[in-house]
Each structure stands twice: as C-alpha cells, then as structure tokens.
Amino acid sequence: MELIKPDTYIDFMRYRLPVIGVSVSIALLSVGSLFWPGANLGLDFAGGTELEVAFTGDVSTTEVREALTNSGHPGADVVTVEGQANRYILRVRETSAITPELQETIGSRLRSALGDVEVLQYKVSPGGDKISLRLSGPADTQVIRGAIEGEGDNGVQVREVTRFGGTAEHRFEASLVGVGDAVFQDLQTAFADRAPESALRIEWVGPKAGEQLRDAAIQSLLYAIAFIMVYIAFRFDLRFAPGAVLAMLHDVMITVGIYVLVQKEMNLTTIAALLTILGYSINDTIVVFDRIRENLGRHKDKSLRELINISTSQVLSRTIMTSGTTLVSVVAFFIYGTSVIQDISFALFVGILVGTYSSIYIASPMTEWIDRRFFAKAA
C-alpha cells in the first residue's frame, strides 16, 4: 500500500504566502483571544468555591458531575470522601466576588452603623465569602448583619455572624451566602429526596498553581528555546534554528488560542497537553530539516526552495503516517474519555494538526527566507 507515490514532487513553497497569511492571521487571532474573550482559567489557576456535602441517598460521581454541569458548573471537581458513602467534596470554579466599590460601600455602612465603636480591621476574604472585623468595642451581631446587607441593595446576604477571639478582643466574622449556597440549592433541586440536608462546609479555595508555576513555565519555555537553538545550530546550521523555534511558538500559540476561543478550561492538565504539543512540534520539524540537510549535500545545484519541496515530498508519506496514527489515538481518547481527558485530547488534536503543517509552512519558509536574506549575498 502506498499513500504517496515515490518520486512525487509537490511544489509546497508555491502556496507558502497564502498559507503563511492564514497562519499568521490565526496566530494573531490567538494572541487577541487572550485579551478577549480571555482564557477560561480553571480551579487550578483561579481558585474557586469548595463545599462538602453528604447525600442522604445513594448517588454516583457521574450523577453529581452531571447535575453540576446542568446547573452551570462544567469542569467541577467531584471528589469522593473515602470510607464515607455518598459524601463528596465539590469544587466549582466560581467564587462570590465582591467588587471593590461594594467593599467600600459595606465598609462605610459598617462605620456609620457602629457609631462610636471604631472599626480596627475590615477584611473581605479573597473568595468573597467571609467578612472579618476587629472592632475597638462590643457590637451587636444584628447591627453588623444589617450594615453588610444594607437595604437589600448590596446584593449580599449574610448567612451568619459569629463573634470569636478572647474577651478583650472584639472580632467578628460574617459568612455570606454565595456560590457555595447556590450550588447547594441546585443539588437539592436535582436530587430531591436524596439531596444533602445541609452543606457540611463551604469555603473558598485558592489556586493550586499560582504565579510561581506560571513563571516557571515561561522560564522553562525560554530556556528550552535557547538550548534547542544551540543544538540545531550545532548539529544542522544556524539557518535552521529560528525556523524551528518559530514553528514551536506558532503551534503552542495557536493551540492556546483555539482553546481560549472555544472557552475550554485552562488547568494544570492543559499545561501538560501544551508541553506535549511542544515536544511533538520540535520532533516533526527536525525530521523535515534532517531530510533537507541530507538533500543539501546530495543536490548541490538546486535552490533551497526546490530542496524544501523535494524533501517535504519525500517525507510526506512518513508525515501522514505519523500524524495519522497519533491523531487516531487522540480521537479514541476523545470518544472514550470524559471531561478532563476530552479536553486534553482536544488540545492534542489541534496541536498535532498545527504542528504537522507548521514544519512545512512555517519552519521551512523561515529557513529559506533567512538563507536568502543573510547567507545568499555572502556567497
């Protein structure tokens, strides 16, 4: 069986300008998408609301996940508590944000409601689910509640106000009705008689992967680029290095862009998928380059443009076979996987497609351009 006849010659470079044009547009669109609509950051990056519930009847993880998806919380974490049947920890991405303006309003209402008692500390938790106060003197919890809820126009509802700390300290904490309570309500509707009686715990969770991870990722990307450029310059020729790196960046950028455009959730697993694409992209580009290098030695009379065409045509069979088999397994993952696994396969699918054509239409033309621009004149 032969997909591509031997001695096939396709003039790939002839179409390079329109293809690059399309590709650059998509890449620009990808960069733009980061600003609007902006990445849909998952729990791992943005944090969220966590609640623990004990269902009164038998429920399965799948059922709970479906119920959460239906009530507008796709990508929620559903975690079973081991050793306790039907007890779950649920994490949704949303938090009960309180705008800075609202914070200020509540703050000034509190100060005026408390009169002589000074507000020493007023703090809204990052998840917007708690307001903690330290006052200079005693205060009535009902007054605090009233000031926080305002005349109903604050849009916040207080679940309870508790006083804690030593007798000399006047510390209060108001827990607010927020996303967690809404999720709890949704569960009640969805599960009726099997629903949990009350939420055992509702809390805000911070991001698992913060700036530290982001910085590490960016740093490693830059170093990887530098080292790969050095390797290529050493094993191949300096001319090849920029093309390979550009193709790599191009692939990651487009994958991220498409991911953002379809508003799939970015989390730690997505990062793993992007790294995979990075690996695939370099791998694919190097194979094409290797053939060009080999042909450079063999046909000294041909232009680089022709050599690229010859080489790409020669490895086309391999390209189709490798990308094809990889895509087939990614599709299988997509069909049989659920949520997170589907998201990975989606990213990989896009990445492999882009990674395959970028070796031909980004890496090679770039190399040819550099050759013409900087090396031809010298010769």
Add this chain to the structure above:
Amino acid sequence: MDRGLYLRFATVVGIALLAVLQLLPTVDAWRLSQRVEGEPEPEPITPAIVSEWFTGRISPGLDIRGGLRLQYEVEVEEYIRDRRDTLSEQLVRKLGVLLEIYGENDADTATRAQLDAVAERVQVATLGDGLRATVTFTGSVPEAFDRDWLRDEGFGELRIVSTSGNVVMLEMREDNLDALRTTAVQQAQHTVEERINTLGIAETTVMARDMDIIVEVPGATEEQFERIRSIISRTARLEFKVLDDDDEAGFVAGLGANLPEGGGISMMMETSSAGEERPNVSVSYLYAPMRDGEESSTPAYQRLHDYVRTLDIPTGHELLLSEVGGPQDRIQNRGWRSYYVFSSANVTGEDVSDAGVAFDPTQGNAPYVSLRFNTRGADRFEELTGRNVKRRMAIVLDDKVFSAPVINQRIGGGNAQITLGGGMGGQEAIAEANDLVVVLKAGALPAPLRPSNEQLIGPTLGHDSVEKGAMGALIGIGLVLILMALYYQVAGLVADVMVVLNVLLLLALMAALGATLTLPGIAAIALTVGMAVDANVLITERIREELRLGKSPRSAVDQGFARAFSSVFDSQITTFIAGIVLFQFGTGPIKGFAVMLMIGIATSLFTGIFCSRVMLDWIVRGLKVERLRVG
C-alpha cells in the same frame, strides 16, 4: 545466522523479561486495590523472589487513585507575636544608640554588659497576647524618641499609641498586620512545598487558602502519611542559645524549695563550666523521669513543661527542656531536664545554607547533622562562640534543646553540628537525622501549623472517568497497531512489537523509580508512543526507499537504518533537551511530565534503533527472506 545477532537477540529478550518481572509487583498492587470489600485477597502472581528483588512499583496519583488530604491552619498570630518580640528586641538595641551607650555600628553586636547598661535606663516589655509593647524609661522620655525616629530606625511597623509620664505605649500598625499574615501563609506554603519536594514524593500539591495550607498526597501507605505529617508540622525553628550557668541569683536552685509535691519533678545538680574564669561551677536543673512503661515521652515532658509555664522567669532568660538518658548518656534512666539559657538567639536556622547527615566514628558511628552557615551566619557564629568560650551552648530546635556542648574555642569556618539526643537506636537516629536535614534545608516555618482537617479522598476524576480513559488509551494504541500492520505489513508488525516493548519498558522504568502515574503522566506516555511509532515509521520509510532502488532486503535494512539514524536521533534529542529544561525549572506536575518524557525518549531510542534492528536483521539474515514485505 551470525553470533553477534544471537547475542543482541538475547539481550532484547532478556531486557523484555526483566521489564515484565519489574512490573509484576505493580500488577499485584493494582489487583489488590481493585478488590471489593469482603472478597478474599487475590493470590499474588509475583513469585516471592521477584518481589524481593524488584521492590519499586508505579503508584497512581491523587487524581487517579485518591489519597490523603491534610489541612493545616497557619498560626499567624504566633508569627505576629514573634515579629513583635523581634521588633522589641531590636528596639532595645537601637535605644542603646539613642541613649548614647554605644555607637550606631555596635547595635547588633552589643555586649551583655552594654545591654545591661541599656536595661538600667529603659525597659521594653511586650504585653501578653496583645500586639502592644511598652517602653519605660528610667528618666524622662528622650525628646528624640518619636514617630520620625521609629521610622528612620526601621520600626515603621510600630506606631505610638500614647505617652504618659515616662511610659510610651507602642502598637503594631494594623495595615502591616495584614501583610504579615499574608507573608506568613505564603512562606508556610513555600516551606511545606520545599520539604515535600525534598522527600521526593511526586505529585503532591500544596495549596493555600486564607490562613490554611492544604496538602494533597496521592494514595500512599500509612507509614508514608505518618512521615509526611511529622515533617510538615515541624516548625524547625533552629536557634543557638548560650546557657546561663553563671546564674548568680540562683534562679533554678531557688526553685528547689517550691517544687510541686508528687509532681514527679526533682532538682538535680551537675558540674559545668561558666566561662574561662569559672571553669567549675555547680549548676542546678529540673528533672522529670519517664515512668516505667511510658510509651511516648510526652507525659514526663508535659509534667515539666506545665510546671515551667507557671514560673516567673527573669527577663532575658528562658528555661528550655531536653530529653536525656538512655545508653549513650550518663543518666541511666530516660527523662526530661531543663536548661537555663539566655533567650536571645543571634544565630538561627535562617543562617544555615546547607545541612547533611554524617557519622561520627569516635562515637560508634553515631549519626549527627552537620550544618553549613551562610556568610552572615558564619560571622555571627564565630562571634557568638568567641564571646562564650568554655560556656555551654544549647542547640535548640522548636524550643527543645537537642544538645548543649561546651564551646572549647572560637569556631570559625561556618560549620557546626547537631548531635542527636541520647536514647535513640541506630535506625531511629538515622531516620531522625534525615528528617532533621529535610526540615533544616527547607527552612523553618514562619509559624507553627495546627492540623485542622484530615480526609482520605477518592480520585478527582472518579473511577468511571479513569476506567473510560484507560479504555480510550487501549483502543487508541490498538488502532495504531492495526494501522501500522496494515500499511507496512511485515515492517509494521515489527513496529508494533516495538511499540508494545516500548510501553513495557517505560512502565518498568517508572516502576523501578517508584514513579507516580497521573493525568499529565499519561499525556507523556501518549507522546512517547507517538514518538516510538515515528522512529519506526522513519526507518521503515527509508527501507522502502532502498528497496525501491532495487536493493536486496539485507542491504535495504542496513541502509535504511544508517540513513534514518540521524533523523531519529536528532528529533528525539531535541525533545529530550526540552525535557531536561522542564525538569530543571518546572515544579510538581511539570516535573513529573518531564521525567516521564525523558524516560520515554530513552526507551524509544532503544527500541527504535537497537531492538527493531535486531528483529529486522533476524528476518532478513536469519530467515533469509527473498522479499521483505514492507507495504
């Protein structure tokens, strides 16, 4: 068929066999984990001898298997109190400059005599649990002591609440407190992360939430959990404090008359040295013996600790406790004793740049922890030891004295060691020394952690997702194998064997390293499979080309490999470079991915270049086929 081929063939088969053996314990562990409650335990398929030799296994990560979730509350108030105490101690030193007792440059190294002179003119006292401190001057309050002075001397965190007579009341500024709290939690999170990284437990996540630190450890054994718990909750505050054996007022000795009756606490005497002038003094200390059958050391410690808390200890001093006794000590029975020390600690764990376990041949190879100080620490340590020759110095970890050796001479060079307390057996002492090194290297926690919640949890993805995902992976690989066989025929079958062998080797190496399998890890495996396929595709395509040129199968295989080699090698090495970089700079999940990727590349190169060559050589040379069917 030549000899060399036999040998290579045997190597490949041998390695494949080793890989299978290496994976057997993992298979058993997996079957055990799949057991439904009530069913009998499945018979292990691993022969005893194999499980003895191949101990490593792959453990599924938290997202796949579930595990332990620990929640700790950072005691930020403790951190703030500490900060207040540090500030007031610095304040005393700077006040010495203000009162012209010594110059600006001597503030940090003021001698005890100088500080005593300061104490005659001004006292700084912190108030209980509050955030306030009072500054009481013997005469009137110097005019220069005002808001601007505080700010200029680096006490911007303090504000003057009130001044009445010769007493000034200071308070920590509220807006700074929030920053302090945040810092405490961030530092705690970072330290816990560092400690866990040093332990080498892969894929553990550490999150912060308000004042809480949440640690998720993928399914591990109860012993591992225990070790993690003990290492996380250790504050690891290391301090070097000088003993006040020259205690002229006889504070400890004076307690003798008032010891609680029947409290199991007694007064003991020992001979020590209180500096070069008084090399032989009698020192009193409190001692609480461990009673027979006391399982842990807590009750004796608790008795002494509770008693010490009731005491009114002179300013600038502390009464610290240490475990003593056992075979290596002069005291035959085990128990806890007290040490009367100066409370200021000029050298702390922050000055330590490295730590390691070493063995002392003169003490029957007893393990000890060797420390290396940074430049600042080395200077301070030299100064501290130089100033206190022939005195005892307590090495204090988390308010417990580890050892209290006599300083024989000024110690320069920036090295020190911590001898472990008596009574510990060899293995126990080594484990203790190792744990100590872990916590010292990662640095001290800014504040103690209080465990607040602990749960064993199920997989994040749920069993259903994991099973479906595994199904998807199997079907995916299956389809690839079929496609390859159809398209490349004989060479495709060879490639199929290589893909299977590659996955086998990858898993075996993971098991040998005791790696954790998580979703990112599975992504890396998928990439590896793709790359293994690619290596074989490249080679097969080359062989095809050679065959088309009319070469014999034998020379087509030779040429095909020779030509494909650089492609296969370069493409894998560049990816490997990316792996190294990711490993170097990545944390947690990225690091895990990088390790898997690099192992995968190593196995792909081995199967792609070596194993498939052996197999094809066997077909063209051993079987001597007339025509090699490569599609």
